[in-house]
Amino acid sequence: MAGDWLQGPYVYYLYSTYGFGKGEIGQLFIAGFGSSMLFGTIVGSLADKQGRKRASITYCITYILSCITKHSPQYKVLMLGRVLGGIATSLLFSAFESWLVAEHNKRGFEQQWLSLTFSKAIFLGNGLVAIIAGLFGNFLVDSLSLGPVAPFDAAACFLAIGMAVIISSWSENYGDPSDNKDLLTQFKNAASAIASDEKIALLGAIQSLFEGSMYTFVFLWTPALSPNDEDIPHGFIFATFMLASMLGSSIASRLLAHSSPKVESYMQIVFVISSAALMLPVVTSFLVPPSGVKGGSISFSGCIQLIGFCTFEACVGIFWPSIMKMRSQYIPEEARSTIMNFFRIPLNIFVCLVLYNVDAFPMTVMFGMCSVFLFVASILQRRLMNVAEIHKSRSPEWSAAKEMTSEADPLNP
Template identity: 40%
Template sequence: MGENSQHELPANEMYLQTLVVLSAICTGAVLLQNWSSILAAMKGRNDPIETTPLKLLVFRRNYLSVYLLNMLGDWLQGPYLYPLYRSYGLSVADIAQLFVLGFMSSAVIGTFIGSLADSFSKYHVLAFGRIFGGVATSLLFSVFEAWMIREHYARYAFSDTDLSDTFAMCSFWNGLVAILSGGVANVAVDVFGLLAPFILAVYVFFGAFMIIILTWPENYGDKLENNGKIESVFTSLAEGLVYIKKDYWMFAIGMTQSLFESAMYTFIFMWSVAIEAAAGDSANIPFGIIFASFMV
């Protein structure tokens, strides 16, 4: 027992040291990239907070609070989804099918699935969970941005530059949240077990839900009406296909994005499998720390 612990500690320290080194390099790169802006802010010139209208600041903070809480809830689940499935006794092939189900449902929303009976096997319950998880992922990366863009232009009439800056802030803070989520998930698993990050994510999502209920007005985007009815989704999809057919570059961008996403999703599944195969025992692997290193 003692001999095993002596061998485990250096490995865990290596993962943590790797995270620290990568974080230091990334921090230095960010500071170097924004050095001129930092110097200007230190001298009291061109302070972005002072020059930004109060209404835009309030709007951004409100949106970012909801957006980042939802992203945090999603990121918390990332490092330990594969180990959780393994703890249920599923094979790598079964887990691969579950991941594919999630990715497919993220692209194509299937019919509504009714309540689950006790007669369903554990694999089928997890499969239904992955389908709903995929649908939730699709909504996560679309509806919040759609609401923000609509509010940005229709309600407040902010400029295109302001919108670009808002997206830049979302990207930057989302990266920090992803790194933080890996460390938080790792500590939660060490203290409370494999289910801890997923339970914590529920509370995080609930916090975002309460902010939305209390502060967000409803908007429906651009409605294309025909005799008082919203144009069907299928008609919108058909029009999208027509635009893609007319514009080669739009098709090229779509294919490039699809190929990139395919490679990324393959990595999302395989990194845990590869590390488990190399280490030999997934119970002692700090998946959260490794995940945080990838996010850096």
């Protein structure tokens, strides 16, 4: 995660220092999301088939190669780096979680511990590590004046350390060990599982809507806070975002530690709040007159938007452990990585479409679109909660428990 977070604040900035405009940078981002969409499902299936440990090692190698390409100002080399980065991202958000869930179950640990592990992982990985990474990147670029490529070199070093830890301490685990299905069969089984179980389909749609909005935000926050080329501290702002995310993961940890409210219930509120937070740039564009002065520090409108962005990042902090919890409940183990990467296909299509038309639409339109998608996610989350309750009430375990309760209490109708 340190290797990933070190790169985040400086991707857009690095490309701009090489002289590329917003449209060209958008195409580079499209290459990353497009490669994640095209190759993500394949590498996810290979993770289930060939082993999650091998897939995690592949993530480290692929991302290191992507970091190396950042030294070249050549557009084609940078494009190759984005393709490699897209493949690595697919592995980051599937192989590691799949390995953890399988290892947790193999060792016979309590399911409640899994929720705590997810919360702590997000608190540390998406919070503390991300804050330190943002400040360290800011130190390398601004204090040491090593240039915007320095964080990518540091990321490669951390990825190499992580790979050494994985090789030396992890055991291997797989998806379904009982057969030797080819990739096409795995794809068909994963697609069949999604189509036949409304809970999995709803979960995939919710994840796609939220993550699609989140990745669009990753591209938009820099130009949104510096529309007139204001000199903003990228690393410091990024660290602030991660502090908000860490606060959100801390809230999620407390929510997941109790049986009530259920994760399906409180996530409805989280999606509504995140929708309102990304609507703030649209509101400020009407209420706060734009500044025509070039350069300078962050504007008053930018400060207001920054508050909304921090609120959204807090929602992101709650989202990650919560969606992990729901995935552990609803996604079958034998095709976990494959299904999780299937979820990423629609979100990558959405982000690619947005970035391809980045020059065609005003920034307020793109933020408004993300806000609408997040509100739709809250509606689908409510549907998921209702479907899960219906499924639970029809399960034999629930019926048996209800019958035992009735027998124990004759006054219970």
